[in-house]
Amino acid sequence: ANLVLYTSQPNEDAQATVDGFMAVNPDIKVDWVRDGTPKIIAKLQAEIQAGNPVADLLLIADMVTLERLKQEGKLLAYKSPEAAQYDATLYDADGYYYSTKLITTGIMYNTSAGMKPASWKDLTRPEAKGLVTMPSPLASGAALIDAQTLAAVPGLGWDFYKSLAENGAIAAGGNGAVLKSVASGERAYGMVVDYLPIREKAKGAPVEFVFPSEGVSAVTEPVGILASTRNAEAAKKFVDYVLSERGQEGFLKLGYIPARNGMKVPDGFPARETIRVLPVNAAEALKNTDQDLKTFSGIYGSN
Amino acid sequence: MAKLTLNRVAKDFGTGRAAVSDFSLDVREGGFLALLGPSGCGKTTVLRMIAGFETPSDGSIHLGERLLADAAQSLPPEKRNMAMVFQSYALWPHMSVAGNVGYPLKVRGVSGEAYRAKVGEALSTVRLADYAGRRPADLSGGQRQRVALARCLVTSPDVVLLDEPLANLDRHLKHEMEETFREFHQRSGATMIYVTHDQSEAMALATDVAVMSEGRLLQVAPPAEIYARPEGRIVGGLIGRGAILTLPVMGGERQLEWDELQDALQAANTDGADILVRPEDVIIGGEGGCRNRRIRAVRG
């Protein structure tokens, strides 16, 4: 049977990734299904419940989700030889999952906005009153990680989210909604994943993206193999491929920051060294997820 | 109330054959006109034009001085203060019997005790007091017709249009209802137009009888007159019993004595005028012999 990949990468990216892999491994055919992380997970969980998971591989937004699957025993451990080229914080020590790229969450603003924000704190200034939007952690995996990361930063913490809320910020939908809202000028500032505004800016949209001075949170689009796979060998090859230099080049071309050490950054991004990625511990984050969601909901009045 | 005038009214549904054409008729104030004619001759269409559901394609309709409709304009039915029993009854399936009957009152703002009393009275006139709460769908055909009747007579309309209102009733009820019409007519003084196929009904009730055929008016006259002197074969055939003979009789006389008729009967030539022979005019003189019959024939 073909290798089946469930991914939350955008369509074109998923196709490019798969094409790249098949170019290297012409004898392996890959079918892929893409959807937002929550839906992909719902689908996968239902399949597992029904006793017949279809996917062999996952390549989805954040480590927390894979950490949860790992703890439920749904993942297969595989020690990839490519791991040596990666920061130890970017993969699971037991080999259950590996980060593939860095998707940071920073601030985008509409070029017509009065203030040019430089730090997270700027969003709580009166100039930004009622003009800030962010994705809801309930709808976006990246947003949850972002909240958990920022909440752990001294000087920001949940207080930051509280003052944002007091300043009229809203938490709406996913990253796409934030992009549209800011690009159309409905809101002036948004907390959003990096590649969306950077790409749109390149196409001419009136938006700018900044990496706030306190640092950015990042999701790392990890890859993992499902324990139930019937194509373990092929799946391992896929993991090796996405971690390999060639695979990482592919991500770079698509406009992402590769996770592998020593790679360039895409056009429009500052040098890798200048981007301060705030650390997050997947296992820790997973433990706190429920509590953090509650806290967030408490602040933003949602569930 | 005033005279109802139809002036050269025509109606064409665009089927190639006009349903009504060149129809002129005066119904005197408070008159009771019976409208007779074969099936499909346009009777219902005439009523519908009077009520305002169809606009005449030509001609005009007046009530007294008031223009009801002509080819260009038309007073809406709700402003004409008329009532009608539809051939199809047109009961409202979502209302009870009492609701159907009482609706014209409700629209006129009658309510409370007066409303209940009037509805009750109308229902008992048509012998349906026990059925007030039923839906029309749960009634028999004749009962439905009676609901339509009660609805028509519950208010005080200026003009009452009855489209074969008794077709589905048994003889007893028919007589009772005829009585009701007569009373209603006397009491209210409404102008009534009554379409029927039953000429005895027509004769019994009407002050005038109009006979139409293929969309045209053939004759209007009081019942006795139209019976005695029907104009043309169709009227003669529709009104009362009798045989119509086509005989070579000349002259302007409207009544023929037996000997004249006998002469004509024996002539070889059968072209000529239509002669209507009424049964009551045929009196057998002797004991079954043919010779001595006395016949008064009426020329059509």
Added chain:
Amino acid sequence: MAKLTLNRVAKDFGTGRAAVSDFSLDVREGGFLALLGPSGCGKTTVLRMIAGFETPSDGSIHLGERLLADAAQSLPPEKRNMAMVFQSYALWPHMSVAGNVGYPLKVRGVSGEAYRAKVGEALSTVRLADYAGRRPADLSGGQRQRVALARCLVTSPDVVLLDEPLANLDRHLKHEMEETFREFHQRSGATMIYVTHDQSEAMALATDVAVMSEGRLLQVAPPAEIYARPEGRIVGGLIGRGAILTLPVMGGERQLEWDELQDALQAANTDGADILVRPEDVIIGGEGGCRNRRIRAVRG
């Protein structure tokens, strides 16, 4: 074809009053039964049970040896080979006149030339050949009724059910249609049941007349018999003209002579039997004097 038997049939719609109760009737093979009765007495309900649209709440209906329905099971109408003229016509608004009439043929697989010929014939029998392409909505009331008639007679049903099929037709057409029924009956040998309010119609056509009232069968007999010897006040009142007198007459005699009647009339006591006096039995003997009348009265 075979005898149609209704055996103690009852129907209750749950309105507190049974629509039909304890109704037993045999219609002989090829019989022509006229069913008379006041409005709302249950005639339509009886027909609907025979056709199979209502299942009797009690009793059974047989056609020959074949059970048509009892309280537990029922042969569906489409398997009964019957035809019916509905009181509400039940024409299909989406089909043309010809389509309505031809549908029973189509269902039976008749097509092509035979189909066209039969439909054409049926339509000209009811004088609607020119209207074949119209929709029912564009017809007059009587024309709709005739379409229903044509549809009913186009096939060769075993049983024909006619629910006031001529109520909306003029006299001429009525006579023609009666003639049609007679012919059809003779030609096809079908058993016919004919609901009407017009007893002259009934008398003219029927081999048997059944009279019902309030859901019950009062009397079944050939026309002459039921006319001459009606059982009870209601039958007497419904059949033919006449006056019903309540007089203190004793004895089992069914016919009274004038002198007996005169005695009874002069008695002070008016309790007693119902006496029906037919107009044709009243023969005025002298020149308007009262003395010499000859009256044959029939006891109800």
Added chain:
Amino acid sequence: MPGYVRTGNSQPPWLFPFVVITVLILSVLPLARLAMVGIAAFANGGIIDVLSAPSLWSATYYTIVTSVVGTMISLVIGCLFAFLLTLTDIRGKGLLSFFFVLPMMIPPQVTALAWVQMSGPSSPLLKALAIAPPLGSPQPLYSVGGIALLYGVQHAPLVYLALRAGLMTLPRDGVEAARLSGASSFRVFSDIILPLSLPGIIAGAAISFVSCTGNFGIPAILGIPASIFTLPTLVFTKFSAFTSRTFGDVAVLSAIIAMISVAGLMIQDRALRGRDYRVIGLSGASAAVELGAWRFLFTPILWAILSFMLAAPFFALVAGALVPAYGVPLTFKTMSLHAFEEILFRQAVTRTAFVNSISLAGATAVCLLVVTVLAAYMLTRRKDAASRIIASLIEIPYSLPGIVMAVAFILLFAAPIPFLHISLYGTIWIILIAYFSWFFAVSLKPVVSAFHQLDPALEEAARLSGAGFFRRLSDIIVPLIAPAAGASVILVFLIACNELTISALLWSAGTQTLGVAIYNLDDSGSSDLASALSVLVVLMVVIMMLLLELLAKHLPKGVVPWRN
């Protein structure tokens, strides 16, 4: 005995079992499977936690409020259009009704975003009128009222189509009798027309209501910013943070949604009970009202509503497709057809999605109609508890968010079917079955209400003519309910055509639907491509409607809803 049927039953003996089995497969099995997993998830307790969460009850409250208000708005708009376009002599009827069904084709998210922008600080319209609110002012649509309004707009065509069929058989003489009784046009309307069209109105309200309770797109965009969660958005967030209890939570939420919709159904049942809408001796002459001078009031109102419902979101879509990036103002310089080129000629998925969606939607609409006519026949002829339960079971799937039904079907079919050893999962058939299940209620509603208005004598006459069940179905009943059948097919087709949430979970390689393709493009940031594809879908539907227009001559009267 052969040929006999039980009394009180005019239906063929197989009909009831057939409907029961259909409902069993389409509704009961998937729902039961979900319930089983849900119960299993609570095996170690936890149900109390779920039920005591305030978020659950606030979401229930918001679901009910937005659905009720939304239904009322859709009723007002849908009835206005249905009455004016079916009964009156208003000008441009054909065009108005042609356009009025189109808003259903525009994905709810697109409509919602278009409205947000239309009423927000960057609204070109408001800017042109110089009444655009300043940047940062609160968005009035982020509210219960906003959600309800959009529900209303989105579902008004459902009401329109459900009602129109009934109005077409409104008897002329009933209206005339009322007018002659002295009733003004307004009274005729409120006393006769309105009550007689009640089955259609109630059917429309019921579909609209269950669509609201299951809608995800609109509350996701308008509700979440204002912290208004409805049950479907709550379901979605449960899926986003998957835990071992998620299935339990989802089952509980689904049960609540199902209860709301069954309660709605019971209200509908009550409203219809004891009413008889059969028109006795229906001759086919249908009512018509002359508007007179009112025309000058109503014509602009209808066009104005239509422009808000259709033109605004549609032009937003077109604009989105013509600019290279979101937020770039549309000028002659920035405008480009690149997105259309890309979609039409480079994206392989476009063709697959068109083929899949059209065949899925077409098959669903047509096959369901067959089942629906049979089920409606049975449901209107039997008036017992069993038929009421069946009616509710048919209703439930559509009232649930698509994602829930999709999960239920995955649970049911992910493993090969026992005994048959066929695996439906991953094929297009599972999407088809899920569509059957989900759209059953949509397809059924208009048909049932048409059956309520049918004079049984018309069928009886056919039976006596010797026509067996199928014969009279095809010759008499279906032509008589043709407007409703047409409405049913078109409703299902249009909604299924860009359905998203079910196919989102059930698709796999080669079985993408249009909804999935649009969503994925949009979600990947290619909103220009997504808009272009949406525009193409709308154009395709317009073309198909025009084709239908050409065919209309050969179809029974009233089938094509924009023809009179």
